[in-house]
Amino acid sequence: MAEARSNAAIGRALHISGSAVAKHIAAIFGKLGIEASDDDNRRVRAVPAYLKG
Numbered sequence: 929m930a931e932a933r934s935n936a937a938i939g940r941a942l943h944i945s946g947s948a949v950a951k952h953i954a955a956i957f958g959k960l961g962i963e964a965s966d967d968d969n970r971r972v973r974a975v976p977a978y979l980k981g
Contacts, residue, residue: 929953929956929974929975932971934946935947935949935950935953953971956974956978957970957974960974960977961977962974962977
């Protein structure tokens with residue numbers, strides 16, 4: 929995600945399906961407390977949230 933790759937590209941790199949990647953990313957957003965918003969991109973917000981701890 930931090931490299932701005934699509935779910936399909938991440939899936940190819942990890943040898944899993946794009947839908948499996950989507951499920952894992954949804955879990956990451958949940959653990960980081962990042963909710964969907966029309967004003968910003970959750971993938972972009974996830975990286976600094978993760979690094980912040």
